[in-house]
Amino acid sequence: SKEWAALSPEEKAELSQKLVKDLDEVKEMRALSVQNVPLNVFHDARATLEVIFEELRRLHARTGLEVALVAGRSRKDQFFRPISFGTSARVYDFFPASMNHTIDDVACTFEAYCLSGVSGIIERSADVLLELQQKAASLIYEKLSHATNRAAKKMFYVGFAEKITARYGMIIDHWPLPQFVAPATIRSRIALLTLINSWETGSTTFRRLSRDEYFAW
Numbered sequence: 162s163k164e165w166a167a168l169s170p171e172e173k174a175e176l177s178q179k180l181v182k183d184l185d186e187v188k189e190m191r192a193l194s195v196q197n198v199p200l201n202v203f204h205d206a207r208a209t210l211e212v213i214f215e216e217l218r219r220l221h222a223r224t225g226l227e228v229a230l231v232a233g234r235s236r237k238d239q240f241f242r243p244i245s246f247g248t249s250a251r252v253y254d255f256f257p258a259s260m261n262h263t264i265d266d267v268a269c270t271f272e273a274y275c276l277s278g279v280s281g282i283i284e285r286s287a288d289v290l291l292e293l294q295q296k297a298a299s300l301i302y303e304k305l306s307h308a309t310n311r312a313a314k315k316m317f318y319v320g321f322a323e324k325i326t327a328r329y330g331m332i333i334d335h336w337p338l339p340q341f342v343a344p345a346t347i348r349s350r351i352a353l354l355t356l357i358n359s360w361e362t363g364s365t366t367f368r369r370l371s372r373d374e375y376f377a378w
Contacts (some may be wrong), residue, residue, distance in 0.1 A: 203241050206232070214246050221248035228252070229264060233272025243268035261351055293353040297344035300360050305331070308367035318343040326378065330370045337365055 210232065217228045229252045232244040245268040247253050256264045266289070302316045309329045317324040318341065325331050333341075337359040338352055347353050359365040370378060 203239065206241055210244060210246075217246070217248055229255070231264065231268040231271050233268060233275050235275045237276060243272040290348065290350060290353070293350060293357065294344045294347065297347075297353055297357050297360075300357060301344070304360060304367055308369065326370070330375050331367050332370060333365065334368050335359070335365045 220226055228248045230246040245264040253264055256262055305313050305316050337355050
């Protein structure tokens with residue numbers, strides 16, 4: 162413009178510095194401003210975390226440094242789910258080996274605390290326990306139903322011998338826990354995970370007694 166052309170080199174330099182400073186201040190304000198719209202929070206968090214994850218992957222590739230990261234909501238109106246990140250399989254293996262929880266479990270518990278404090282952790286633990294109890298019960302019933310060609314309509318723990326073995330000729334090989342009880346009565350996450358894993362891997366199975374075994378039983 163004519164106004165710009167009329168300025169001396171010193172005035173142009175001074176004005177340019179001022180404009181750059183103003184632009185930097187605007188950028189900083191936008192970077193640090195609190196996002197109030199949940200959708201904006203979601204997009205901001207996702208984009209920023211993706212950049213962080215990529216930088217951490219590069220850092221790991223360059224240095225071998227292992228990093229574990231979890232993130233969770235602090236308000237219930239925010240959209241995203243608990244987030245976990247590890248730079249290698251070693252990170253993901255560490256959590257169950259040392260804490261008996263996966264890194265995803267830790268992320269969920271961390272978010273529960275951020276949302277509701279200690280009460281949130283207690284509620285989260287109760288929810289997880291209930292989910293595991295239901296999963297174990299459902300899995301065992303499915304195995305029983307399959308083993309009896311859908312004849313068994315319900316799994317019994319109390320009275321198993323009379324209601325399952327006597328009626329269908331079925332026994333359980335290699336029950337993994339010290340006591341034979343219904344999953345709904347088990348209050349240990351480790352015990353429930355052990356039970357589920359044992360059935361899923363086939364270590365524990367229903368087996369039909371042979372004719373001779375049945376009469377000997």
